[in-house]
Amino acid sequence: MMNIAVAQSGGPTCAINASLLGVFQEALKEPSIDAIFGSVNGIEGIINDHLIDLKTLITTNNDMELLRQTPSTVLGSCRFKLPDREDDETPYKQIVETLRQRQIGAFFYIGGNDSMDTVNKLSEYFRELSLDIKIIGIPKTIDNDLRITDHTPGFGSAAKYVAATMREIVRDSSVYSLPSVTIVEIMGRHAGWLTASSAVLHALGESAPHLVYVPEAKFSLDLFMKDVRQEMAKNKAVIVAVSEGMEVPDGVQSGVVDNFGHKYLSGIGKYLEECVRREIGCKVRSIELNVMQRCSSHICSKTDIDESEAIGAAGVKLALSGETGKVMIFRRINDMPYTVVIDSANASEIANNEKFLPKNFIVPSGNNISDAAIKYFLPLIQGELNIIMENGLPKHFTIQESLLR
């Protein structure tokens, strides 16, 4: 008999709790697994021995379905980056201490790039110590920028929100007879996946978004203004999708720094809005989809949630088969009918890397998205959950705050 632990890390998505549920349900089925610990605030909960017994919290089928539908991370999160062992071995020792003390034989880390780095470093450390504790990474990020995996859990739901909202913005923008420009700023610091996904509207008969700018394509203000004027000649209401991470070539970049030391990149939409106002003088508006694009689980993708749950469960099976230092991945077999299989890769290959939009996903002129990309995106946004409502609003699963403190 052994215990296991699971933690959630990085920025929220609609699917991190579904992966937690996948781990939990698979572990429940395993006779060799006793306690299932949730680590509070990612790896920090292991370092500080802040673990909670999930079997006492998730007790009914209703709990499980609610957890699946709840956005963000019920166990909290962290932005902790494990230092190199040579620089500071302390957290490594604390982690080993907790895992041994709690008789934890496998640890599942649901997270993005930084978390996969943790999976890699810890599994190497354990190997050297000949410690038989398996470490498996379960990927998640709305950015879809992890290598090797076809796509990341959480991305499909974000893409569905973005596209559905973009379509509603198209309706909203079309009401007046005056020409107008609407600029929608979408998350993505370095990679344009989420911004690009808004172009699935083209497959549904919408001409919008008329222009799509991603960090992977060359951009200049002159070209942007030329593009907008051209589209205005054809469309009364021009809709532009733009990645928050676009760099304006003259080096002007929004630069507010948050408390984690990350730059807030919100600002390109507002900046382009001002440019259009100044140079064209038409009705113009910018819209930031902000955190809604990562937490609007009321319109999550069933494909994404089901896959996120399945990839969590597959992680448990992999650990029990004796593997460690692996990250679970999706391999796409076919677009239509959509077929994926779950596989794994070495954490070392995924950690600290980013994946960018391939060249053929962007049209040659650099200002829109290709049909090849739309074929890739469409399967990921399919299907809806039956959202559990209470008093007119989606109900959420929560853990009482005193347990998380």
Next chain:
Amino acid sequence: MMNIAVAQSGGPTCAINASLLGVFQEALKEPSIDAIFGSVNGIEGIINDHLIDLKTLITTNNDMELLRQTPSTVLGSCRFKLPDREDDETPYKQIVETLRQRQIGAFFYIGGNDSMDTVNKLSEYFRELSLDIKIIGIPKTIDNDLRITDHTPGFGSAAKYVAATMREIVRDSSVYSLPSVTIVEIMGRHAGWLTASSAVLHALGESAPHLVYVPEAKFSLDLFMKDVRQEMAKNKAVIVAVSEGMEVPDGVQSGVVDNFGHKYLSGIGKYLEECVRREIGCKVRSIELNVMQRCSSHICSKTDIDESEAIGAAGVKLALSGETGKVMIFRRINDMPYTVVIDSANASEIANNEKFLPKNFIVPSGNNISDAAIKYFLPLIQGELNIIMENGLPKHFTIQESLLR
């Protein structure tokens, strides 16, 4: 036999097309009504004789259900304010010309304040000319600021989006162990109805929003900072709802300069965010719900959509009964079980007036919303439609652009 015309005006909501459908379906049932004309871009379509035959466009049950679910205005909109007759009689004459030419016996105007002013002016004009053309106003506005009616069509759906999104933002904000402040800016220039509606979360066990600021209550930056500090002592993640129309008493309005050196125009949320950053220095974020709060029909309120349809249908019945110059209204009989009846009032009483939050809807300290208000809001956000999807996204009803040009 007579024809009728219907037009949509003002800012988009999720329910304006439902009211159009209500008018259309009721008119279909009436043997005395022949053609049902849609006027393109509000009253401008009547002035310019730009009418389209709705019976040729809305032909199946599926069309009708789609129309009901489609946000914004399928017939376009306008911001045209009918001048006083003494100043300029031209548009009046053009309107009479079109209505006579097209043998229109009743005109239904779905809109806000300005549109009800048009209903009032036109009905008086027709009376004086002894013209037997009925004019009926069907209210709509997410602002909920029309007098006499208990609430306005479109408000319930906006409130449901705001509250559901606020709840998701609560989950999103709660993940990190660091204290944080999240400021959500909600539409409402003069009246705080929509901002106040976010407090329905209190009835669902959420402590957020911890602070709610509406234009009807006194506000100062000093009080705001004191409130925030107090809430931070009790809550790790403080959530603030603020009306876009709040005026900072020292006259500084929306003066944040971004890194591009431009002033942000939209701004109380951003402004308060900067104040918190400067004075407290904690993690702080502002979120503008922007046009999504008026067009996110994928999470519309069934109560709102059903009522909006019913009030449109009731307008047709009223016109046929011989009334004119009236605006349709809701009278609430009971909160629980929720009961409303549809009635009418003179357009003159509703036009050019605003309705503000009553005093007892705001707590004495002015920084949150009372239980009385929550009782008022809750029934309006109940129920969901079965949203028709296509390829993973809500489907919309649209009219081909060539007909609208």
